[in-house]
Amino acid sequence: MPDTTPAPGSGTPSGPAAAPAPGPAAALDLTLDGPALTAALVDFPSVSGTEKPLADAIEQALRALPHLTVDRHGNNVIARTHLGRAERVVLAGHIDTVPIADNVPSRLDDDGVLWGCGTSDMKSGVAVQLRIAATVPEPNRDLTFIFYDNEEVAGHLNGLGHVADAHPDWLAADFAILLEPTTGEVEGGCQGTLRVHLRTRGERAHSARGWMGSNAIHSAAPILARLASYEPRRPVIDGLEFREGLNAVGIEGGVATNVIPDACTVVVNYRYAPDLSPEQAEAHVREVFADCGVDEFVVDDHTGGALPGLSHPAAAAFMAAVGGIAKPKFGWTDVSRFSALGVPAVNYGPGDPLYAHKRDEHVVVERIVHCERRLYDWLSARPR
Amino acid sequence: MPDTTPAPGSGTPSGPAAAPAPGPAAALDLTLDGPALTAALVDFPSVSGTEKPLADAIEQALRALPHLTVDRHGNNVIARTHLGRAERVVLAGHIDTVPIADNVPSRLDDDGVLWGCGTSDMKSGVAVQLRIAATVPEPNRDLTFIFYDNEEVAGHLNGLGHVADAHPDWLAADFAILLEPTTGEVEGGCQGTLRVHLRTRGERAHSARGWMGSNAIHSAAPILARLASYEPRRPVIDGLEFREGLNAVGIEGGVATNVIPDACTVVVNYRYAPDLSPEQAEAHVREVFADCGVDEFVVDDHTGGALPGLSHPAAAAFMAAVGGIAKPKFGWTDVSRFSALGVPAVNYGPGDPLYAHKRDEHVVVERIVHCERRLYDWLSARPR
Numbered sequence: 001m002p003d004t005t006p007a008p009g010s011g012t013p014s015g016p017a018a019a020p021a022p023g024p025a026a027a028l029d030l031t032l033d034g035p036a037l038t039a040a041l042v043d044f045p046s047v048s049g050t051e052k053p054l055a056d057a058i059e060q061a062l063r064a065l066p067h068l069t070v071d072r073h074g075n076n077v078i079a080r081t082h083l084g085r086a087e088r089v090v091l092a093g094h095i096d097t098v099p100i101a102d103n104v105p106s107r108l109d110d111d112g113v114l115w116g117c118g119t120s121d122m123k124s125g126v127a128v129q130l131r132i133a134a135t136v137p138e139p140n141r142d143l144t145f146i147f148y149d150n151e152e153v154a155g156h157l158n159g160l161g162h163v164a165d166a167h168p169d170w171l172a173a174d175f176a177i178l179l180e181p182t183t184g185e186v187e188g189g190c191q192g193t194l195r196v197h198l199r200t201r202g203e204r205a206h207s208a209r210g211w212m213g214s215n216a217i218h219s220a221a222p223i224l225a226r227l228a229s230y231e232p233r234r235p236v237i238d239g240l241e242f243r244e245g246l247n248a249v250g251i252e253g254g255v256a257t258n259v260i261p262d263a264c265t266v267v268v269n270y271r272y273a274p275d276l277s278p279e280q281a282e283a284h285v286r287e288v289f290a291d292c293g294v295d296e297f298v299v300d301d302h303t304g305g306a307l308p309g310l311s312h313p314a315a316a317a318f319m320a321a322v323g324g325i326a327k328p329k330f331g332w333t334d335v336s337r338f339s340a341l342g343v344p345a346v347n348y349g350p351g352d353p354l355y356a357h358k359r360d361e362h363v364v365v366e367r368i369v370h371c372e373r374r375l376y377d378w379l380s381a382r383p384r
Numbered sequence: 385m386p387d388t389t390p391a392p393g394s395g396t397p398s399g400p401a402a403a404p405a406p407g408p409a410a411a412l413d414l415t416l417d418g419p420a421l422t423a424a425l426v427d428f429p430s431v432s433g434t435e436k437p438l439a440d441a442i443e444q445a446l447r448a449l450p451h452l453t454v455d456r457h458g459n460n461v462i463a464r465t466h467l468g469r470a471e472r473v474v475l476a477g478h479i480d481t482v483p484i485a486d487n488v489p490s491r492l493d494d495d496g497v498l499w500g501c502g503t504s505d506m507k508s509g510v511a512v513q514l515r516i517a518a519t520v521p522e523p524n525r526d527l528t529f530i531f532y533d534n535e536e537v538a539g540h541l542n543g544l545g546h547v548a549d550a551h552p553d554w555l556a557a558d559f560a561i562l563l564e565p566t567t568g569e570v571e572g573g574c575q576g577t578l579r580v581h582l583r584t585r586g587e588r589a590h591s592a593r594g595w596m597g598s599n600a601i602h603s604a605a606p607i608l609a610r611l612a613s614y615e616p617r618r619p620v621i622d623g624l625e626f627r628e629g630l631n632a633v634g635i636e637g638g639v640a641t642n643v644i645p646d647a648c649t650v651v652v653n654y655r656y657a658p659d660l661s662p663e664q665a666e667a668h669v670r671e672v673f674a675d676c677g678v679d680e681f682v683v684d685d686h687t688g689g690a691l692p693g694l695s696h697p698a699a700a701a702f703m704a705a706v707g708g709i710a711k712p713k714f715g716w717t718d719v720s721r722f723s724a725l726g727v728p729a730v731n732y733g734p735g736d737p738l739y740a741h742k743r744d745e746h747v748v749v750e751r752i753v754h755c756e757r758r759l760y761d762w763l764s765a766r767p768r
Binding site for chain 2: 245300
């Protein structure tokens with residue numbers, strides 16, 4: 001019932017609603033304001049792997065909105081407008097949380113801070129998605145709302161990835177916004193991450209007769225020296241300065257305290273700016289360690305980065321509407337999945353990433369209102 | 385009954401005797417020749433910690449020899465002559481073995497090789513001790529026979545160490561021979577061994593924002609570089625060339641694959657020649673790594689070496705009697721315990737150290753006969 005829904009921010013935060021009993025029958029009330037809807041979502045537990053009741057409730061609430069078509073794949077819910085607009089924008093968010101740590105139900109304090117598991121990462125963002133879905137029946141750009149599961153666990157379980165594989169057409173768009181916690185700032189693109197195991201080999205011997213063997217840990221000396229002297233790049237892309245890093249995140253070697261070790265493994269993590277393709281990134285790391293005596297180079301994990309894409313017209317218009325200056329995203333996020341589909345994407349949400357996954361997770365409710373208002377204004381304005 | 389005992393080597397190896405049922409009642413027959421007695425000892429299991437029945441049998445056999453006084457401390461048996469000779473010589477051996485690996489009972493093959501757990505390390509040596517005890521009732525030097533337990537396990541359990549602590553007077557002597565496997569060559573002295581943990585410290589950060597932390601693994605680069613370029617000494621002591629070694633035997637660092645590690649530990653083993661005291665050895669290692677950014681230097685384990693002592697008259701006479709050229713012992717052995725008591729000591733035994741602790745452990749029976757003969761001749765000869 002979008003026409004009876006109050007405009008965003010028109011009420012004062014009313015405090016957490018009573019938690020619905022999670023289950024197939026639990027309903028979401030999209031007439032609540034953003035902060036109250038956030039509280040209702042936090043009080044509806046959905047730890048990774050247990051999202052079905054919440055996905056059911058979201059699907060039910062969206063199906064009640066006549067301007068949207070709704071699709072579902074597993075516990076992923078996709079709702080779209082079909083107004084024939086010149087551009088299509090995605091608003092995406094994951095509905096799962098990390099495990100609850102004695103921080104549910106939510107609690108609103110006197111300073112306008114809402115506490116609880118998922119307040120920041122990212123039920124406040126999901127609340128904004130639902131509010132926009134309910135309050136902007138005739139957006140100036142066609143909209144795609146994506147609510148997906150299993151973002152907080154292993155990448156192969158990620159619901160957005162499953163939808164991208166099974167129904168890539170559902171994700172087709174000119175621009176995507178993930179409402180991940182960014183304290184209301186726009187974070188563009190994300191860096192890629194490559195993890196390799198660099199192994200050196202030696203020959204075992206008793207350490208009392210070390211000259212009869214060959215020490216694989218000593219052979220790793222050039223690898224560590226190279227890491228210690230490496231100068232990471234800081235390239236500027238679309239006006240954003242990225243910062244790369246090449247780091248040992250693990251080292252292991254040794255057989256017994258009286259044995260010359262025959263193997264040593266250095267685990268290296270390369271975080272690279274999105275102007276490098278995954279192939280270029282791997283080639284770079286191979287080159288860095290080319291003359292360091294590496295006997296085995298094993299790629300353990302690799303996911304490419306995502307260009308900020310801020311020069312795209314839809315992105316530029318969004319930046320103009322929300323104001324402020326975009327920042328680069330150093331960590332890897334799901335914007336990379338959109339990037340891989342050719343959709344420029346940014347993170348922009350009301351939560352605070354510093355408190356994500358923490359027992360004292362919280363969100364400033366004013367930011368929820370602010371974020372919703374910015375998106376509402378941008379998507380409601382008459383195209384110039 | 386020493387006077388009825390055949391002289392060493394007077395019989396052909398008769399093959400393994402039927403294994404006695406190990407237990408308090410099992411008896412050792414010291415009239416068997418060296419190889420047969422070795423087989424009987426191998427067939428009398430005495431894995432470290434289970435030596436009591438064998439210690440009982442050895443004590444019982446020695447108490448039957450009227451020229452010896454017998455003492456016991458735990459499962460350690462000490463037998464001595466008291467003839468008022470000018471010199472006293474120790475013949476020592478441990479009676480325990482590493483765990484049996486489907487290699488008991490013993491087996492004598494057609495090539496005169498006896499196979500089985502402990503054949504080499506060191507029941508062939510123990511058999512020679514027992515044969516000398518039985519066949520040399522009036523040695524030209526007073527003799528001390530030591531049979532001790534728990535040599536193959538942690539140092540603090542070692543029976544020789546317990547006797548040295550409780551009854552140092554029982555070990556008083558001018559010279560000691562440990563019948564450890566040396567393939568019939570004399571090995572003089574032993575190197576010391578020092579193990580230290582070198583720790584570097586850093587500061588954790590997410591690897592996507594590595595510049596916010598400090599990488600402890602990278603900080604270990606100078607330590608590995610120093611190890612890789614270290615030139616060990618080869619000092620000549622008492623005519624024996626020792627070979628030192630400074631090796632990493634372990635390295636460990638890493639918190640998670642996306643975290644800059646805040647700690648790294650390199651475990652270093654220094655094997656040093658016995659011209660250095662333990663204090664000098666530790667000072668040397670501290671100096672080697674003085675400018676390598678080590679945040680913590682922890683001595684994990686340290687046992688000093690033993691000088692060869694081959695210039696002592698008893699040692700020189702022994703060398704002349706057994707012939708050949710002494711070799712240095714690179715590994716740490718119990719000769720160091722005698723050295724600490726002021727008793728020069730060497731290793732000299734029929735076993736082959738290359739096969740110690742192995743499933744295919746064996747001894748060439750001719751070497752048992754040879755070793756027994758050499759000791760018999762040296763200890764029976766009229767003093768010149």
